[in-house]
Amino acid sequence: MSTEPTDHDLLRAHVDGDPDAFGILFHRHRDRLWAVALRTMGNREDAADGLQDGLVAAYRRAGTFRGDAAVTTWLHRVVVNACLDRIRAAKVRRTEVLPDDLEEYRDRGSLAAATPAAEDPADLSVREERRRLVLDALGELPAEQRAALVLVDMEGYPVAEAAAMLDCAVGTVKSRCSRGRARLAELLGPLLADGSSEADHVVPRNPVPPAPVESDDAPRGPPTPA
C-alpha cells in the first residue's frame, strides 16, 4: 500500500499553504501535460510558453478546484485552455514550424527504442516521414479540433474526459474529432492509401503511455492507473 499523497491531497495541501505540494503534483503529470501542449501548439517554444501559462494559472487558481473531477483532468483543462488562449491571441501559424521533437528524434535512440528492435532503417525513415506529414496536417486544423484530436486520438483519453478537459459537451468533442479526422483524411489522402497496404507498420491505437506516478484519481484513459 502506497503512502504517497494522492493528487487531491497535494492540491489541498498546496491550497493550505504547503510550499512543496504543487511542485510534486506538477512533477507527477508534467510529461503528459508537455505532450499535450506540444501537440496542441505544434512547436517547442510555444508549447513551453503555453504550459507555463497553464502552470501559473493552476498554481494561482488551485483554490477554485471543486473536486468534482480528477485533478489530472483539471490540470489538463487549465493547460489546454492556456494553449488555446495563446493560439487565439497570437494567431500562431503552426504550419511554418516543424515540430521540434522531430529534430530531436533524428539522432536519438529514443524512437528506435519505441519501435521494434530489428526495424529496418528504411522503415524507420518512412515512419518518421509519415509522422512529420501527420503533424504538419494536424497543424492545419483549427485549434479546437486539434486539441480534441490530441486528447482523444493521441493521448487516448475517453471522449467524456476530453470533454471535461476542454470544458465543452461530449457531443462537441465528438463533432470536433469527426470533422478533424475527415479533414486529416483529405490532407493525408496518399498516405492513407499507402498505409492500407503497410501491414508491417501497424501500431496499436492509443498506445498506453508510461505513467510517471500512479494517481488515485477517478478512472481515465491511458496511462492506465490503479
Next chain:
Amino acid sequence: MTDEDQVRRLLAEARHDEPMPDDVAARLDGVIADLREDKAPTAPVDHAALLRRRRVRSWVLAAAAVVVVGIGINQVDWSGMSMGGADGSGDSSAAEADAGSVPSTALESAPESPADDDAARARGELQWREARARLGRDDLARQAIALRATLPGVTLSSATAEAQEEYDSDGTDSGGLSYDVRCEFAPTGPGRVVSVTYDGDRGWLVYRAPQGESQVVDLYLCGRSKPTRSITLPAP
C-alpha cells in the same frame, strides 16, 4: 480499415511519448520556485504580438534609417553594449539590404527598437526578444558570418574588447548554470548582442570587437552565465 480508422492510427503513431525536455522542466521548476516565493513570474513572450508591433515600428524607423545611412553613419560603438536586434533604426533597412547573403531559412526580420530596451539598459540587463536568427549546431561560424552580414556597421575596427568571461577549455559551460525564468542577459563585456535561438534554445550571439584580423563571437544561452560556445571569425 476505414479512412477514419487509418487517421486515428496515424495520430496514435504521432503521439509524443518523450519526457519533458530538461531545459523546459528547469524553466517550469523556476516558475514554480518564483510562485512559491510569491514573485510574479514573467509572462512568456507573445512573439507574434511583439513581431506585429515591431513591424509597425520598423516601418517608421526604416524611414529614419534612410537618413542615417544617407549621411554615412555606419559605425558601431563597440565600447558600449549594443542590444540584440535593437541596434537602432538602421537594423531593418540594412538587414534587408544584405539579406541576399544570408540563407533565407536561417534569418528572421525581427528588428527591435532601442526604446524597448531602456528599462533593460537601466537594469544592466537585456530581455531576450524575438529571435533574429535560428541557428543550428552545425557550422556555427558560417551561420554567424551570415548573420553578421545582415547587421549594420560591422566594418569597424576602433574599439577594444574587454576581457571575456572565463569559460571551460572545451567551450562548454559546465558550471554557472543558474536558470533565469525571464531569460535575461547580463552584459559580460562590450559587443553587439543579437537574439537568436540555438538548436531550439533561446540565447544570444555576442559579436566582440574585431581584434586585428579576427573577431570572437560568444554564444550565450538563457540561464547560463558563461558562453556555451565561443568561435573566432575572420574580422569583417
